[in-house]
Amino acid sequence: MAALPARAVLVDIEGTTTDVRFVHDTLFSVARRDMAAYVSAHAGSPEVEAARRAVARERGESEQAVSDGELAAALLAWIDQDRKETTLKALQGKIWRSAYESGGLRSHVYADVAPALRRWRDLGVTLAVFSSGSVEAQELLFRHTTAGDLTGLFTAFFDTTTGPKREAGAYQRIAEALGLQPGEVLFLSDIVAELDAAAAAGMRTAQLLRPGTARDAESRHAVAERFDDIAP
Numbered sequence: 001m002a003a004l005p006a007r008a009v010l011v012d013i014e015g016t017t018t019d020v021r022f023v024h025d026t027l028f029s030v031a032r033r034d035m036a037a038y039v040s041a042h043a044g045s046p047e048v049e050a051a052r053r054a055v056a057r058e059r060g061e062s063e064q065a066v067s068d069g070e071l072a073a074a075l076l077a078w079i080d081q082d083r084k085e086t087t088l089k090a091l092q093g094k095i096w097r098s099a100y101e102s103g104g105l106r107s108h109v110y111a112d113v114a115p116a117l118r119r120w121r122d123l124g125v126t127l128a129v130f131s132s133g134s135v136e137a138q139e140l141l142f143r144h145t146t147a148g149d150l151t152g153l154f155t156a157f158f159d160t161t162t163g164p165k166r167e168a169g170a171y172q173r174i175a176e177a178l179g180l181q182p183g184e185v186l187f188l189s190d191i192v193a194e195l196d197a198a199a200a201a202g203m204r205t206a207q208l209l210r211p212g213t214a215r216d217a218e219s220r221h222a223v224a225e226r227f228d229d230i231a232p
């Protein structure tokens with residue numbers, strides 16, 4: 001870890017703050033269950049039409065050729081492939097809102113996360129999130145955790161509208177948005193390719209080895225099993 005303390009910690013969600021199984025088994029299941037109904041009830045909305053354009057573009061067809069049923073089926077296939085497509089992520093956020101707000105859904109956050117975030121915040125460290133999930137989905141997840149509302153701990157939320165997580169440019173833009181040099185930001189993620197991109201932008205990095213994440217012998221990033229093992 002570098003000698004000077006980091007001024008900001010940027011956290012990934014799936015596999016870092018939150019169990020991968022919660023995202024795949026619970027959140028993605030809700031999205032699968034409700035996608036077709038959402039698409040037909042909100043056809044014409046900016047989010048549904050953006051997804052229709054993305055599906056049509058991929059198929060080399062016009063948007064008019066993609067019916068609501070075909071759109072929903074294509075989006076379900078993207079969920080199964082774990083595609084981090086921005087328009088799919090925006091729709092998932094919309095679908096999850098009602099599951100959280102009227103379906104009683106509560107999100108998983110590892111027990112070490114909230115105490116560490118509070119400790120770092122009290123030391124003056126800026127906290128931010130960078131996930132493939134939309135900003136709406138991120139805020140919902142941290143508002144409705146089993147440990148209570150954690151949204152107030154974070155200064156900023158970033159999604160793939162800032163750039164793909166495996167490209168250095170996204171991390172440069174995030175540092176700029178935080179008003180910091182990349183070297184003043186510590187990025188925490190379970191995915192080595194994301195950490196490589198952050199390091200290429202000049203950020204400090206550490207890989208979370210949560211249950212189910214294997215250590216990569218090729219990786220040169222610092223590793224930690226829990227947030228308690230990290231000193232920003």
Ligand SMILES: CSCCC(=O)C(=O)COP(=O)(O)O
Pocket residue numbers: 012013014015023027084089092130131132133134137138141165
């Ligand atoms: C923001 S909650 C949903 C997470 C999600 O949809 C996802 O794809 C997880 O991506 P991450 O970048 O957090 O690994």
Ligand SMILES: [Mg+2]
Pocket residue numbers: 012013014015016189190191
């Ligand atoms: Mg992750």
